[in-house]
Every structure is written in C-alpha cells, then in structure tokens.
Amino acid sequence: MILTVTLNAALDVTYRVPALVPGTTHRITEVAERAGGKGVNVARVLHTLGDPVVATGLVGGAGGARIRSLLADERVPEAFVPIAAESRRTVVVAEPNVATGLWEPGPIVTPDEWAAFLGHFADLVRDAQVAVFSGSLPPGVPVDAYRTLIEAARDAGAWTVLDSSGDPLQYGLRAGPDLVKPNAEELAGLVGRPLPRPADAVDAVRALAAGTVVAASFGPAGLLAVTEQVAWRAFLTDPVDGNPTGAGDACVAALAHGIVHDRPWPERLVDAVALSAAAVWAPVAGSVDLSDYRRLRRAVTIKEL
Amino acid sequence: MILTVTLNAALDVTYRVPALVPGTTHRITEVAERAGGKGVNVARVLHTLGDPVVATGLVGGAGGARIRSLLADERVPEAFVPIAAESRRTVVVAEPNVATGLWEPGPIVTPDEWAAFLGHFADLVRDAQVAVFSGSLPPGVPVDAYRTLIEAARDAGAWTVLDSSGDPLQYGLRAGPDLVKPNAEELAGLVGRPLPRPADAVDAVRALAAGTVVAASFGPAGLLAVTEQVAWRAFLTDPVDGNPTGAGDACVAALAHGIVHDRPWPERLVDAVALSAAAVWAPVAGSVDLSDYRRLRRAVTIKEL
Numbered sequence: 266m267i268l269t270v271t272l273n274a275a276l277d278v279t280y281r282v283p284a285l286v287p288g289t290t291h292r293i294t295e296v297a298e299r300a301g302g303k304g305v306n307v308a309r310v311l312h313t314l315g316d317p318v319v320a321t322g323l324v325g326g327a328g329g330a331r332i333r334s335l336l337a338d339e340r341v342p343e344a345f346v347p348i349a350a351e352s353r354r355t356v357v358v359a360e361p362n363v364a365t366g367l368w369e370p371g372p373i374v375t376p377d378e379w380a381a382f383l384g385h386f387a388d389l390v391r392d393a394q395v396a397v398f399s400g401s402l403p404p405g406v407p408v409d410a411y412r413t414l415i416e417a418a419r420d421a422g423a424w425t426v427l428d429s430s431g432d433p434l435q436y437g438l439r440a441g442p443d444l445v446k447p448n449a450e451e452l453a454g455l456v457g458r459p460l461p462r463p464a465d466a467v468d469a470v471r472a473l474a475a476g477t478v479v480a481a482s483f484g485p486a487g488l489l490a491v492t493e494q495v496a497w498r499a500f501l502t503d504p505v506d507g508n509p510t511g512a513g514d515a516c517v518a519a520l521a522h523g524i525v526h527d528r529p530w531p532e533r534l535v536d537a538v539a540l541s542a543a544a545v546w547a548p549v550a551g552s553v554d555l556s557d558y559r560r561l562r563r564a565v566t567i568k569e570l
Numbered sequence: 571m572i573l574t575v576t577l578n579a580a581l582d583v584t585y586r587v588p589a590l591v592p593g594t595t596h597r598i599t600e601v602a603e604r605a606g607g608k609g610v611n612v613a614r615v616l617h618t619l620g621d622p623v624v625a626t627g628l629v630g631g632a633g634g635a636r637i638r639s640l641l642a643d644e645r646v647p648e649a650f651v652p653i654a655a656e657s658r659r660t661v662v663v664a665e666p667n668v669a670t671g672l673w674e675p676g677p678i679v680t681p682d683e684w685a686a687f688l689g690h691f692a693d694l695v696r697d698a699q700v701a702v703f704s705g706s707l708p709p710g711v712p713v714d715a716y717r718t719l720i721e722a723a724r725d726a727g728a729w730t731v732l733d734s735s736g737d738p739l740q741y742g743l744r745a746g747p748d749l750v751k752p753n754a755e756e757l758a759g760l761v762g763r764p765l766p767r768p769a770d771a772v773d774a775v776r777a778l779a780a781g782t783v784v785a786a787s788f789g790p791a792g793l794l795a796v797t798e799q800v801a802w803r804a805f806l807t808d809p810v811d812g813n814p815t816g817a818g819d820a821c822v823a824a825l826a827h828g829i830v831h832d833r834p835w836p837e838r839l840v841d842a843v844a845l846s847a848a849a850v851w852a853p854v855a856g857s858v859d860l861s862d863y864r865r866l867r868r869a870v871t872i873k874e875l
Contacts, residue, residue, distance in 0.1 A: 278659075280672055287590045287663075290671030298656075327639070331632035331656075351603075351636075354583075356661060358592075358672065366595030367585055367663065 267311055267521050268393035271304030271322035273371040273403040276331050276354045285358050285365055300335040303399035306514035306551040312341045314522055319344050321389055325372045326351035346385050348378045371403030387417055395424045395521045402433050411437030424524050428517050438474050446480045446517050463489035467496045467570055482516055490534050496570040499534035505542045511551025515544035535565045572616055572826050573698035576609030576627035578676040578708045581636050581659045590663050590670055605640040608704035611819035611856040617646045619827055624649050626694055630677045631656035651690050653683045676708030692722055700729045700826045707738050716742030729829050733822050749783045751822050757786045768794035772801045772875055787821055795839050801875040804839035810847045816856025820849035840870040
C-alpha cells in the first residue's frame with residue numbers, strides 16, 4: 266500500500282456566497298466540509314485510482330474527529346494519531362470568481378505526541394511500498410521531521426516521496442528521498458534563484474540532491490522531471506482552466522501510483538500532468554474524474570530535454 | 571436553578587485580522603472559540619452572577635462536542651441533548667473596527683430528536699424556577715416550539731422568559747410567557763409598525779399579550795418595561811460605546827436573575843440596563859465584568875411613564 270503522511274491535517278470548510286462584503290453578515294446557505302491537508306488529498310486521489318492507500322498523520326480535538334469521520338464517509342482508509350490540540354480549519358469564502366482564504370494555525374504538538382507518532386509510523390511503514398510526505402509541519406513538530414521519517418521509511422524498505430516547502434523541504438531533502446515534487450516557487454527557494462522556465466532549471470535541479478528524482482511543477486508550463494541520467498518535460502499544449510487547488514497533490518498521487526505499478530518514467534509524467542489537469546478541471550477542489558483523466562492523458566506531450 | 575434553552579446552539583469562531591481583503595489568503599495567528607447561541611450567552615452571564623444555571627438545547631456532531639467541551643472549560647453546567655447533524659458555526663472575521671459575519675445554517679433536527687428533547691426538557695424543568703428560551707430554531711424544529719416549551723414549563727411551575735424573533739416569537743407569545751424581551755425591531759414586527767422611541771410604544775406593547783410583561787430594548791435609548799399596571803423606562807444618560815453583541819443576552823440574564831431573587835421591577839430594570847452596558851463594554855463579546863456592572867448600576871436613571 267501507499268502510506269500518505271499529513272502532519273498538519275485540516276478541516277477544509279467552503280462557504281459559497283454571491284459576494285463577500287466586509288463589515289456585513291452573510292447567512293451561508295450551504296457548507297461544504299472536507300478532510301484536508303495535502304497528504305489527505307493525495308490519499309483521496311490514490312483511492313479514486315483504486316490503489317490501496319492509508320492516510321496517517323496527526324489530528325486533534327473536535328476538528329480532528331470530524332476529519333476522521335469525513336474520511337470514513339469517503340471510505341479512505343486512515344490511521345491518524347490523536348493529539349490533544351484542535352486540528353486547524355481552512356475556511357474558503359467562495360464568490361463566483363474569487364476565493365478568500367482564512368487559514369487557521371496548526372495545533373501545538375507535544376514532544377510525547379510526536380514520539381508516539383514516530384512509533385506508530387514505524388509500524389505502519391513496514392507494510393508500505395511507498396511513503397508520501399506532504400505539506401507543512403504544525404508547531405511542536407521538529408523542523409527536520411521529514412528527514413527522520415524518510416530515513417525510517419527507507420530503513421523499512423519503502424520508496425519515499427516528499428512534497429513540502431521551506432525549511433521542512435530543505436531538511437527533508439538531506440535524507441535523500443527517492444522523489445521530491447517542488448513547484449516553481451519552492452524550486453527557486455531550493456536553488457536560491459528564480460527558474461521561470463522548465464528548460465532553465467535542469468542543471469540546477471540535477472545538482473540539488475544525488476539519487477533524488479526531482480519532479481518540478483510549473484503550472485500550465487507542465488512538469489519537469491530530472492533523474493541522474495535524463496530530463497523530461499511533460500505538458501498540455503492547451504492548458505486547462507479551473508481551480509489549481511489540489512493539482513499538485515494529484516500530481517504527487519500519480520507519481521506514487523507510477524512507483525507502485527513500476528511504470529516507465531515517461532508514462533508516470535504523462536499520468537501526472539493528466540491527473541493534475543483533471544484536478545484543475547474538477548468542480549470540487551482536489552477531486553478528479555477518471556474519465557477526464559483518461560481523456561487528458563492522450564493530450565499530454567512529453568519531450569526529452 | 572435557571573434553565574436556559576438554546577435550540578440552535580453555535581460554535582462561535584473569531585478570526586482577528588489586520589484587514590480582510592477579498593480574493594487573498596489570510597494566515598490567522600489566533601483563533602478564539604466560544605460556545606454560542608443566545609441562551610448559552612444568557613447561561614454564561616448568570617453563571618458569572620453566581621446564579622445556579624443549567625444550559626440545555628440541542629447540539630450535534632464534532633461542533634456540538636466542541637460546544638460542550640468549551641462550556642465545561644468555563645464550568646457552566648449543561649445538559650444538552652445530542653443530535654446527529656453538525657451544530658452550526660458562526661465565524662466572525664474581526665478587523666480593528668469592522669466585523670464580517672459568516673453564519674452557517676442550523677443543523678436539521680429529526681422528529682425523533684425533537685421528541686427526545688421534549689422528554690428531556692420536561693424532566694429538567696421540574697427543578698427550574700425560571701426557564702429562559704432564546705434565539706432561532708434550527709430546521710426540523712416545529713415553528714411553535716416555544717409555545718410547546720413555555721406551556722410545559724408553566725405546567726411544571728417555572729417562570730418563563732422568551733427572547734426570539736419572527737414566527738418563533740409570535741407563536742411563543744401565544745403561550746403567554748411571563749416575560750418577553752424584544753428589541754425595537756422585533757417589537758415593530760410584533761405590533762406591525764415602527765416604534766422608534768420607548769414612549770411611543772407603551773399602549774401598543776400593553777395590547778400585545780395579557781399577563782406578559784414586555785421588556786423592550788431600544789439600544790442606547792434604554793429599556794422599556796410594560797406590565798399590566800405600570801410602565802418604566804430605564805437608561806444611561808451617557809450610553810457606553812463598544813460591541814453590542816451579547817448585550818441583549820446580558821439583559822435577559824439580569825431579568826431572569828431578578829425573577830429568581832424576587833427583586834422589585836425597578837431594580838430588575840436598573841440591573842438589566844447596567845448588565846447590558848457592561849456587556850457592550852467588555853472586550854470579549856457577551857462577557858461581563860462584575861465591577862463594571864456594579865459601577866454602571868449607579869449611573870442608570872429609571873422613570874415611570
């Protein structure tokens with residue numbers, strides 16, 4: 266199975282309003298709630314693809330209970346570790362063409378809770394072919410958490426995929442994950458200068474981490490993948506319009522799927538671009554429609570650089 | 571004890587932001603959560619005054635669990651009845667001088683849950699000297715719920731206080747509660763025409779309901795109280811500035827307190843005006859500082875009309 270790790274899971278709440286008018290009161294007629302956090306989104310897409318998956322991480326309080334119950338409704342297997350503090354909410358106020366975000370801070374994790382998670386993770390990862398680490402770290406979790414977890418996963422014989430940003434990404438990279446998926450902005454942070462076009466990035470990316478494949482997403486410009494031997498760019502000639510929230514998580518799901526099914530790299534990249542685009546297209550952020558995905562797969566171009 | 575009834579309890583969430591900018595993402599640094607709903611606010615003020623109180627009503631899901639746990643933190647006794655659907659949240663985005671509200675709809679209450687509440691209420695109200703009914707009704711609860719509950723409370727020998735609006739207020743009034751506390755807008759709805767000044771309202775209010783005392787709040791213009799025999803207006807010569815949220819609930823708490831302690835009407839009204847003003851003054855909506863309350867009590871003027 267694929268194990269996804271979401272240390273800063275969230276309850277995603279969406280309020281649709283005709284218009285957000287500061288200083289007034291809005292009666293919301295419909296509330297959409299989803300289990301969220303990047304790794305949870307990866308697990309949902311993998312579940313849609315039919316891959317055996319388990320979502321783990323940390324959840325707490327009433328919000329955490331709600332996250333678990335929403336995952337149960339979707340039949341996404343989960344093995345989250347409970348903590349005392351409340352999991353965060355991410356509230357999106359969605360007007361027809363504008364989204365306003367209200368991001369709560371993550372819960373404070375105690376040293377004992379972190380130690381309990383490490384033990385739990387060591388047990389779970391023994392059954393995993395791939396471990397996927399996604400997103401930010403809540404306060405209290407050591408900044409090099411992904412390094413520790415990637416080393417534990419590798420010791421257990423699992424492939425490792427990292428999708429984070431800032432210091433957690435930097436530290437995690439030092440453990441040499443098998444695959445890292447920065448976006449253009451995160452990649453610029455890693456190499457210390459902007460890399461606006463995929464073709465500019467190959468040499469800089471190859472120098473980042475020996476033994477780690479870098480799959481960098483450039484939004485509508487596509488996906489750049491750099492291994493020690495070869496570099497590809499996969500893209501749609503006609504990029505799709507829609508909501509990019511969750512597209513990066515769909516991309517990571519496709520890459521983990523490719524590892525588990527031992528697909529050749531070019532096929533993994535075509536899948537990753539098509540699945541990301543299907544997520545952009547989907548009416549609900551982070552969902553994918555498999556028929557969109559199959560159709561889009563035929564529209565992806567792949568080039569060796 | 572005083573029993574407060576909150577059929578549409580809420581989890582009140584406040585996000586403080588320097589500025590709310592539609593179309594952008596706001597990282598919230600501090601989340602304030604409180605158990606809410608008008609009857610819960612009444613119970614909190616009564617608890618602060620030292621009166622024995624029990625908060626009841628309906629709560630559901632993860633939000634409901636959080637409401638109960640927050641009441642336990644404040645040591646406000648509660649005997650809520652669980653329902654399956656999620657209790658609503660009321661999200662306030664608070665800029666330094668502007669508040670934006672996002673009000674979720676109430677949970678849908680099933681007929682079985684409503685029947686269970688009626689049985690539970692009949693048990694609880696036997697120990698109550700006063701039953702206070704506050705706020706809106708969630709979907710699924712009969713629109714004449716307050717009539718049914720007021721009749722049950724009266725049969726059990728409790729005094730009854732009603733603070734609602736629209737149809738639930740209209741129907742509840744037909745049961746002849748001992749006291750009803752509309753604000754100027756609700757009063758205008760009841761009598762079918764605007765009554766901007768307390769002095770204009772006496773005759774119309776007296777015709778509303780035989781045997782029911784009407785205490786109508788006119789914001790900074792004070793409180794009008796009309797019994798069958800006499801009418802008073804109580805007010806502050808210098809109205810206080812601040813957040814009026816929760817002032818009406820503090821007023822209701824003072825009136826229930828006056829019933830339990832059998833205070834003369836003029837004293838009840840002075841208390842009600844002072845406690846409302848203390849709530850307006852308080853930095854946290856709906857809280858009261860008892861020393862503010864005592865000081866403000868000396869500043870209230872009361873006049874027979």
